[in-house]
Amino acid sequence: MPGPLAPVVARIIDGAYRAYRANQALENTKTAAELAQLAAEIAERRQQIKNILRATIDAMAREIEVKSSTFAVVDRGGNSTVSRRGQENITFKEYIERKVPFRPAISQVCTVALQMPIKAPRRIRRKIVGDMVQTTIEIALKQFTASLFFEAVDEALEWRSPLKAEPNYNGNSKKALLGDPATRPKRFGSAVQPFWPRPKGLLAPDLVVVEYRQEPFETENVFAAVEIKFPGDWADSKQMKKYVTLMTPETGINPEKIGKEKVALLRVPEDCVGTEADEKKNHTIEQTRKKK
Template sequence: MPAPAAAALLAGAYRAYRVYQAHEAAMSTADLARLASEIAECKSTIKQVLQQAIEALTREIEIKSSTFALVDRGGNSTVSRRGNENVNFREYIERKVPFRPAISQVCNVALQMPIKVPRRLRKSVAGDSVTTTIEVALKQTTASLLFEAIDEVLEWRSPLKAEPNYNRNSSKALLGEPETRPKRFGKVFPFWPRPWESLAPDLVVVEYRQEAFETDNVFAAIEIKFPGDWVKNKQMMDYVELMTPKTGINRDKIGTEKVVLLRVPEDCTGFEADEKKSAQHQQVRKKS
């Protein structure tokens, strides 16, 4: 690797570490205890809130995940949240995904009931330094915790793997115990910090759920975007590269076709129906 590129990587890694370190330092013992409690509560309510999703993922464990993709309609490429997003990323939005209803249910719960953490801000008021605290909603983290809780309930045989880590260079998965369980490194947040030189798609759908989530067993690598989190082309290309086989024919095609963009709530099951219902409601109001 050229020296300038290596230096840039090291500088980026150092900045990321300092941000994480500062965030940890800013959180008091009480904050961390509260966060740990919220995470535990989030997991404990999984059976009640997401029973339907769990039951859907429990059935037909022996069947390939790709079988369930046949009935999926894909995302809503006619809807754009920002600019030409629906045009530029159309193929990723329209990709058919197994278990979209279950994925949608989890994401909508995370959107409506996200875990919140305090974030302290310092600002100058009349020459004095004043510290204020705001709450930040962690929608993506909440969704990942819910997906992981479902996986745990299913004894790590869920086809949906939340933020599994892969080595960026070798594309090898970082496996836990059993090998169908993603390896974690964080103490409070399971998904952070990440190992050096790793990539972690928001959600991975495996083809055979009894086998490890190595890239050759991945049916779909899903990038989930909640409101306010915009799609970045580089991020999508990183996942395409990750999912591209090292050898064989049609490698680029295979890598591209494994990557999916799912915007919440636009690409979730039921969004179109809600949109029509809202339009009908507005028409009724106009008539009255």
């Protein structure tokens, strides 16, 4: 006999199917050659990041029992002294400076995604000499590339990576949508685009760092929910508040504080380890230390 959650689950599945069909209709407008080219590039990039991060993957495989919080101790946070737009570094200072475990590995993935993003054709209509003509442009999919890379690492670790790319959560119940095994995020997209579309009412942080990687990525097991922003994509207060609400526990002492402390903002390349801004900050810190 179905329980009280059955109608909710049914609506989620129905919404996912309708969104999936809409996405398939969009993909069907591409030629078979374009889709084949995109699929081939995705496969190539997944293998590429596995090769680039081989040492990291091997280390994570050995440290499977180690909590993520252990690795947060050595992280000094992002560069809140750097602003890309307006008062961004002040408005989101606490999220930027949040300690994020595995920042070097995350930085490496994001830097590769920024420098060598997967590109996809997109048809648009333009007015040329008074006539509307259809043309094709190429768009760089930086966030999609980064998510694919994180997923490739997770797959290489048999879905026991501490880094979960765009995991889905029910916005009302805050429950994670688990795949098989339970440490694998459930997807609703296509083989070419697994992360999109997602059913209405779901929230998916760009990256979630779990505390215990052998357990599902339910919010109580999340150490950090990381919003990643590439150039041209700006931090948004409403979006950050949604993630804080998602990560806020229902009970306990000062749940609002706990929820806020689980959310982080990582701007690429400003908050990545090894960037020019990062090197300048290291130099400044070293000069200040020498003067003391």
